[in-house]
Amino acid sequence: MNTAVPASEKPAAPRIDGLSRIADGYDLLLCDVWGVLHNGLAAKPAAVSALSSFRQGGGTVVMITNAPRQRKSVFAQLAKLGVPSGTFDTVVTSGDVTRSLIAQGPAKILHIGTEKDLNLFEGLNVELVGEDEAEVVVCSGPWDEQTETPEDYTPLLARLKDRGLSMICANPDIVVELGDRLIYCAGAIAREYERLGGKTQIAGKPYRPIYDLALSEAGRIAGKTFDSKRILAIGDGMPTDIAGAAAYGVDALYISGGIHAQEYGAPEEPDHNLVGRFLAGHDAHPVAYMPRLEW
Numbered sequence: 001m002n003t004a005v006p007a008s009e010k011p012a013a014p015r016i017d018g019l020s021r022i023a024d025g026y027d028l029l030l031c032d033v034w035g036v037l038h039n040g041l042a043a044k045p046a047a048v049s050a051l052s053s054f055r056q057g058g059g060t061v062v063m064i065t066n067a068p069r070q071r072k073s074v075f076a077q078l079a080k081l082g083v084p085s086g087t088f089d090t091v092v093t094s095g096d097v098t099r100s101l102i103a104q105g106p107a108k109i110l111h112i113g114t115e116k117d118l119n120l121f122e123g124l125n126v127e128l129v130g131e132d133e134a135e136v137v138v139c140s141g142p143w144d145e146q147t148e149t150p151e152d153y154t155p156l157l158a159r160l161k162d163r164g165l166s167m168i169c170a171n172p173d174i175v176v177e178l179g180d181r182l183i184y185c186a187g188a189i190a191r192e193y194e195r196l197g198g199k200t201q202i203a204g205k206p207y208r209p210i211y212d213l214a215l216s217e218a219g220r221i222a223g224k225t226f227d228s229k230r231i232l233a234i235g236d237g238m239p240t241d242i243a244g245a246a247a248y249g250v251d252a253l254y255i256s257g258g259i260h261a262q263e264y265g266a267p268e269e270p271d272h273n274l275v276g277r278f279l280a281g282h283d284a285h286p287v288a289y290m291p292r293l294e295w
Contacts, residue, residue, distance in 0.1 A: 013254065013279060015272060016288045018295050019050045022253070028218050028226045029054055030211070030250070031088070032235035033065035033074065035258040036293050040178040043082040046294035051087050053295045060222045061088040062214045064233075066204040066240060068117050068140035068170030068186060069095040089221050092214045094204025095120050095140075098170040101201050102126060105168065106135035110160070112153070112189065113140030113170070120170055131156070139186045139193075140170040149184060150192040157189070161198040172204045172240055175259055182259060187240075205237070206244030234293060236260065242284050254284070257291035267291060 016022065029051065034040060037047045051061050067074050071091040078091075099120065102109070108129045109121070117140035121128065137160055142148040160167070169190035175182040190200045203209040219225055231250040235241020236258020245252035256275055257267040264274035268291050275289060 013276070013286045014288050015275075016290050018290070019054065019253070019293065020295050022232070022288060023054055023057065023059070025230065026232040026251070027059055027230045028215075028222075028232070029059060029061045030064045030214050030231065030233045030245075031061060031293075032205075032233075032237065032241050032255075033063050033067065033078070033091070034173075034176045035236040036234060036255050037063065037083060037087075038078070038081045040176065041081070043078070044292065046292060048083060048087050050293050050295040052084075055086065055089070060218050060226075062218050062221075063088045063091040064205065064210060064214045065091065066094040066171045066173045066185070066187075066210075068098065068113065068120055068204075069093060070099070070119050070122065071096055073116070073119055090217050092210060092217055094171050094210060097203040097209040097213055098138075098168060099124065100209075101168050101203055102138060105166070108133055108135040110134035110137045110165075111140070112137060112143065113186065114143065114145060117141065117170070131159070134160075134165060137165050137167040137193075138170060139167055139189050141186045142184055142189065145183050145185075150188040153189055153192060154196070157193045157196055157198060161193065161196050166199045166201060167193050169200050169202045170204070172202050172206070173237065174239070177259060205235075205240040206247055208248065211244065211248045211250075232287075238282050238284060242282070242286060245286075246284070252284075252286040253293075254279070254286040254289040255291070255293055256289045261291075 071093050074091045107126050111128050169186050171186040173185040174187045233245035234253045236255040242252050256270050261267040263278050265271040
């Protein structure tokens, strides 16, 4: 007799009112940046306070982001958005781990993305060329992230696919918050390329390379090796942050008021049952959830 409980009937992850409720169980936080620490326009003070408090209690905080740039640009961006020093120990980006994929590939690159992402190629022996000369595609996002959709790229992607070019995706995110709206990221374009039959290479969340780099950096900073049972990943993206934590074998805290907030009611007061159904529908099992990160 099968006594298994259907996923839809299992209890939802508990809602907690602060990171302090579970912080004693962890030594290292791998925290998402965009959607948790800021919304693209300004820092979130409650999240700043939560991460700072965790560090003041002796914990280590590594920000782990799918930003398609080297970490130095993220440091600068966070400072500009008002994130004070002392909030975290370091940053690891999708751009950091993607650079190794670029270095191993062909030298002539068609870059799909904005000028602010060009430091992705800094110091690498590559040449940015047009469509006809390209031997590989590197996508860091839309050329115009304010207005373009993945469908705008379908004709170009179809031509690139017909030539057999591989796409290196520097940001696996599908969308991110920009203030009170969502904008498309490189992951959405890579998904369209895959739909057309194109081959993609991805190293950011939810894939292992970015987590390996984050743990390496954390160990260097703290001078010790972290037990996976005492690592907590924090994020608002189901296919990136939460799926990545599960695949890597670490606990996750789900921030429900991020990119999926419309799935279960008001961002600050989500319907608990709808959150449970949403998590079950994604076979996701975070240790807890909260609408926004706070202490």
